Amino acid sequence: MSKQQRLNTNQLLDVLALSKNATAIYTTDDIIIEAANDAMIAFWGKDRNIIGLPLEVAVPELKDQPFIGMLKNVLNTGVTDAGEGIAAELLIDGELQTSYYDYEYRAIKNDAGETYCIMHTAADVTERVIGQKAIAKAREQEEALESEQALNEELAAANEELSAINEELKQTQHSLNKLNAELESRVAARTRELTESEARLRYMLADAPVAIAVFTGRELIIEAANKKVLETWGKTAEVIGKPLQLAIPELVGQDFLQILDDVFTSGVAFYGNEVKALLEQNGIIEEVYSNFVYHPLKDVEGRTTSIMLAANIVTEQVKARKAVEANEKRFRFMLNAIPQQVWTATPEGLLDYVNQVVRDDFGGSTTEIVGNGWQQYIHPDDLPKALNTWVEALQTGKEYVIEFRLLFSDGMYRWHLARALPLIEDGQIKLWLGTNTNIDLQKSNEQKKDEFLSIASHELKTPLTSIKAFNQLMLRTKDAEKLESFVKKSSDHILRLEKLIGDLLDVTKINSGKMDYSMEPFSFKRMLTDSIESVQHISHQHQIVLQNTIDITYIGDHYRLEQVLNNFLTNAIKYSPNGEKVFVDSKIENNNVIVSVQDFGIGIAQKDLDHLFDRYYRVDNTAMRFEGLGLGLFISSEILKGHNGRFWIESEEGIGSTFYFQLPLPN
Structure with missing residues (x-):
């Protein structure tokens, strides 16, 4: 704790409870008066309005006296300063008077050994000091008389002076008797005052909103317990006077008894924050959360005699926070489980949360994406309309609906349908909840x-x-x-x-999944020759050459496979308008039938090879030159899949293409 730290209520009560005389508490380098009892206020000749002021402001006549410097030295060094009969000039009833005090400036420290306040105790000993000075003076005179008696020539004068001294001593004795009577009266009054102060303190503690208890001895006998702590324990005042572990048996097995024993042994306070205790209340074990301190109370020799518990019960706050955290965790889980992009925005429209789908799609953390905002990801052509629509939704509080393209981490833009609705409470928009649904396929x-x-x-x-x-x-x-x-x-x-x-x-x-196949044995060689002959009849410009043929009986759909070959052949002829020949080859390799159709036409770019068997796909630079729906190769690929076969293409632009298909043979 730094020297600038102010005291809390519990610490003030604790410190004041230790005081037996006129007492004041100071904190910080400015020597702020945190508290002072009535006796100290009377010593200063002030009223309670000075509480909270720096000492040199509250009692300005001390400014040129040594006391403020002495207090700062105690605060800085942590070494207690005490003395007897120190003179102080104070303004009492408008008149500057000199009084004498026994004092102690005690450094009060925390667990880390840091001084966090000074406790000032004082007793007015003016009369005593005056009496002592009178006695000292009398002694000096007596010594002088004895010295004079040694001188015969001054005997008469010494006798006279001795008589005078005796008379003065009688007067001093009378003054001392009077002073003793006054002191006894003051002590009695102070005792009554302390008793009344202690009674007031106990009354305040009994009804304090914090739980307070005192445990005496290593057996932790409950010496005192206010209403709040008894209510927290679920007990009555009958537990006072009993050992803590017998009065509250459910504490056995929890950490508190051991912590208290450690505090008793070490003499060091223990602070707990939102610590859970299991306590029996109305016959049910309940979870109770509290912020508390176990503060050791020590005798004059510094030995721990008791431990004071001061606790602030925060059960409802902790449970409410945990419930909010649990609800938020479930809410975040649900948002992350949704297969759509989900986001929230502030009432002003600023993005403040995105779910895992957004993070995966955009390839960034929540902080990065929220920091970038939608402007980083919406296609520039779609951004103006998206922003205008969003501003209109913010101004009107109506649903936000728009379609735009979003930039994914792979560098591709994909179409999304964005929708957002405001959460309205008490007529005010609290947040916007939105989703972006991927509609790129549609x-x-x-x-x-x-x-x-x-x-x-x-x-x-x-x-x-x-x-x-x-x-x-x-x-x-x-x-x-x-x-x-x-x-x-x-x-x-x-x-x-x-x-x-x-x-x-x-x-x-x-x-519709209704493509039927008639699987029957047929001559594969005959299928090849018939297909070539059929296409050759309608193509007079190209010569279709069957280089090799396999003579096997194959089980499959003769018509559908002939449709595949016809499609390959017509494509070869169509896309080689300046060619003269088309070569057809067939072979058996690794228990598979492989058929190839080679042309010497325009060829196909590498970027288009993987898409040729897609539905409706037509290479851009051929779409306007050659007729067709772009369905033939797609249908062929589905027929081959129906026979557990596959296809591939080898091509070079300007040179030509070779289309292959493979059909498995039974083992």
């Missing part, structure tokens, strides 16, 4: 759907327009040769339209 699906509808409408419209045109030409022509040509071309467009519709139906089946 946004992506919507975009793909829009793209698909655009592509599908375009692709379906093209053959329909051609069919309509050829039908009109067929109605107008009379030339049989032209009519046959128009019918063939119209038929080709009908086949193309049929393929587009078939792809759409297959995707619908895949999405």
Whole structure:
């Protein structure tokens, strides 16, 4: 405890209880009067308004006297200063008078040995000092008389002086008798005053709002206990006079008895903060929390004779805080368990909490994310609208709803739907609770759907327009040769339209999980040759070359696997407009059938290879040059998965591509 620290009520009561004379308590380097009893106030010739003032302000006539310096020395050194018959000039009833006092400036220390206050006790011994001085003077005169008697020539004068001294001694004796009577009267009055003061103190302690008790001896006999401590213990005044462990048996096995024994042995106070005790109240063991001190009370020789307990019961505060902490912990757990981004903001709109999902998505701590604010993560194109909508919600107290893109730790922006509602209590917004729901997949699906509808409408419209045109030409022509040509071309467009519709139906089946497979044995060689022949009929520019063929019977869906091969072949022809050949190869390797289709066309960029088998995916630089829905490879990949097979692609832009698929053979 520093020298500047003020005393609490319990410490003042404790210190004042030790005083037997005129007493005052001082603290800090300014020698603040913390407390003074009536006797000390009377010595100073002041009233109680001086309590709380520095001593040199309260009693200004002491300023040029040594006492304030002496007090500061005690405070700084911790060494008690005491003396007898010291002279002090005090202003009494408007007149500066000299009085004499026995005094003690005692340094009061804490457990760390630091002086935290000074206790000043004093007794007015003016009459005694005056008497002693008179006696001393008489003795001096007597000694002078004896010296004079040695001188014969001065005998007569010495006799006369001796008579005078005797008369003076009689007067001094009379004064001393009078002084003794006055002293006895003062002692009696002081005794009555102390008794009344002690009675008042006991009355105050009995009704004090803090729990106070005194335990005497190593047996810890309950010497005194006020109403508050008895109420806390769940006991009555009958426990006074009993050993603590017998009066409150539930303390056995807890730490308190051992701590008290240690305080008794060491003479060092023990301070406890929010310590839990199990006490029986109304027949039930209850948890009681308190801030308390076990303060040793010592005799004049410094031996501990008793221990005073002073405790402030904080059970309700501790339980309320623990309940709040538990509720907050459960609340945080629930927020972290939600698979959405959850956040809270102050009534002014400042972000102050984010859950674990936000921290994982953004790759930062709560402190970092809250410090950055949403501006760090919302896409710059979405930020102005988001901020304007947020300001409007703050001003109106209405729900905040908006969609924006958030920057994730992987550097990608993802669409989220943000919603926030204010928590309103007593008509005031206490906080905002918000969620950000990831809608990136829905946004992506919507975009793909829009793209698909655009592509599908375009692709379906093209053959329909051609069919309509050829039908009109067929109605107008009379030339049989032209009519046959128009019918063939119209038929080709009908086949193309049929393929587009078939792809759409297959995707619908895949999405609904109703893609059926007819697993039957068939000639794999025949399937290869038939597929090549079928595609070759409609492609006159390219030569499809079957380099190697395997002659095995394979169990699978002949039609679906032929659909895969046809798709690979038509893609090879479509994306090699300047090529002349397409090579088909087949082999058995590690108990797997592997088929490859190689073209010498435009090739595929590395970044697009992993997406070619995605639904509706079309390489950007080919989408406008080549017709199709972007469904063929997706359907092929699903068919291969249905046969426990797989696929891969090797390609180089400007050189060409090789599409592979693999089918397992039974062991």
